[in-house]
Amino acid sequence: MRARRVANILNLSTALGLVVAALGRARVRRGPHGLLLAEGCRLPLLGAGAMTIGDVVLTSGRFADLVRVLPAVLEHESRHAAQWRRWGGLPFLLAYGAGALWSLVSTGDRGAGNPFERAAGLADGGYREVPRRRLLRR
Structure with missing residues (x-):
């Protein structure tokens, strides 16, 4: 956890998260x-209950309310913070965007x-399994 925190400070992703907050x-x-x-964020979070940038987790509401609905959401977001570290910070934005685009094309979600x-745990983040679209199945 400490190594992740230091890495996300050095790769500037936590700084970006604090700027967004x-x-x-x-x-x-x-x-x-x-x-x-970061609670009460007044920026759009792209339809997500929470969004992680570096080690900063943003939500438009309160985390207490979010955790009542999704008890493991902070574990899910912690896994995203680790992904920011593994991808060296800002390149994670492009990789995540490509993953989201692939998901939309392949599942509609x-x-x-x-x-x-998926690596962060779909259910922990409030996502559900969606079958692949018929065009992409073999």
């Missing part, structure tokens, strides 16, 4: 798993076929 006028506090929780969401 500030632009969205979110309240930031320390959370579990070495994460920084932005998360179900995204390899990053």
Whole structure:
């Protein structure tokens, strides 16, 4: 966790997350798993209940409410923070975007076929399994 935190500071992804939190006028506090929780973000989060940038997890509401609905959501977001580290920070944006695009094409859903969401645990993040579209099945 400490190594991830240091890496995400050095690769500037946590700084980007804090900038987004500030632009969205979110309240930031320390959370579990070495994460920084940014609540009340006023920027659109692309339809997600939470979004992670570096070690910063953003939500438009309150984490207490989100965790009541999705008890493992912070574990899911912690796995995304680790993905930011593995991808060296900002290149993760392109990789994640490609994964989301592939998911939309292959399943019609932005998360179900995204390899990053699958690796973070679909159910933990509130995603559901969606079968591949018929055109892409063999």
